[in-house]
Amino acid sequence: MLRWMLACGLCCASLNIQASEDPWLALQKTAFAARELNYQGVFVYQNGNQIRSVQITHMNNAGRELTRNVVLDGQPREVFSEGSDIVIFNAKNNKVVIEKRRGQNLFPAMLPTNLDVIKSSYIAKLGAVERIAGRDAQIIDLVPNDNFRYSYRIWSDAEFGLLLKMTLLDNQNRAIEQIGFTQLSMLNTHELDWFQPKIDLSKQYVMEDETTVNHVSNNWVVANLPPGYRKIDHIEHIVPGKSGIVNQVIFSDGIASVSVFIEPLKKGMRAKTGHKVVGSTNICAHVIDGYQVIVVGEVPAQTVQQIAKAISFNKQPTTTANK
């Protein structure tokens, strides 16, 4: 076992030498490390005035990725993922609501495994080595080519390549969102006894109402998308608290994402307009042709504004099914 670990260490060390030459190679290693390594730790997420500590356990069991995230602050909340299936145990008053979700790139697996999609929008640069969560970390900056996205500073474990910290920087280089480990250890086991929720016997466990997940293709088009952004999904669902069907079209440049919500303005509904910033998120509301359009994204104001104004209804029904 010791010999194997040594071999692994040597392998990582040699990768590390290569990484210091090419920032994209270092990012590639970072993207894979989060998904392939076995680790346990605590990370802190901060956005605006919100801070949460989360305990994470991640294991790659012969290609099967299992993660347990336990939110340590505020309401008890546990997020389990197996591959792209996510199950959330969410305490609400005297109940625990079990929610099902589909795959997301959750921390620390926040970089896409196919980096080609972001290469046209960002420049990667290697920075200094800093200490994060007791480990040496190589800084890699993802600097955007234009003003339609923010930049990302990534701290990648100098030895294992694991993403230790990521900061979202606005166009004035101010940190507007941060997520990073405060404590981390590698696991050397394949036991799965940790992959179960902590059950509170005094609470009632209920499934969330399945209101969502209709993948559709319809006629909403954004004529003039900011460069680098592509439509990656379109779902139609009932947003909690809303009565009618709301369309949500999701655009992404590979790392930053923007949601566009479209719903018909009904009788008695007051239209929303204007602009708002919540932490790292820009929100823009707009009315087009009797429809309420709301654009939400962790992107600069001009990106959500451009998308909001460029939306139109295509009179020709589209025939291509998306998903």
Add this chain to the structure above:
Amino acid sequence: MKEQLSALIDGEFDTHNADHLLIVAKSDGELRRAWNEYHMIGDVMRGDVVLHRNVAGRILEALDEEPTVIAPAMVKASRTDTKQPFFKKTAFWSVAASVTAVMFVGLMLLQQQKAEQTLVNPIEIAESMPSEYLAAHQTYAPNSAAYYIQSASYTEQR
């Protein structure tokens, strides 16, 4: 297991065995279907959700396929250049009936959807921004660290 499922819906399920819950939540096969059926029955019994979303989707799909806009114009046009009274043809009535039915449903949907444009008095979102949009974005966008803080602004309001 099915008994346990219905017990779970009725809130009688013994929750100390977590595996069951996880399996239910994650399974895609028969159990999942069973769950959906039970769940729907529960909804119907409580009187929730009368028009299921899928039904609405199917109506809209049918509207897309149906040449709703063109059909009435064509019927009108053909009426003028036929000698035999069109009204006596049963085919006309059945076509007309189906067109009317589709149009009626379409109109209902349209009226419901577009209603009047309530632009008279728009709300500035800077003053009041419904958090459900932010929550839905954080939940479904592919890359969102904010997934973890959602409980703060989102679930407490539900």
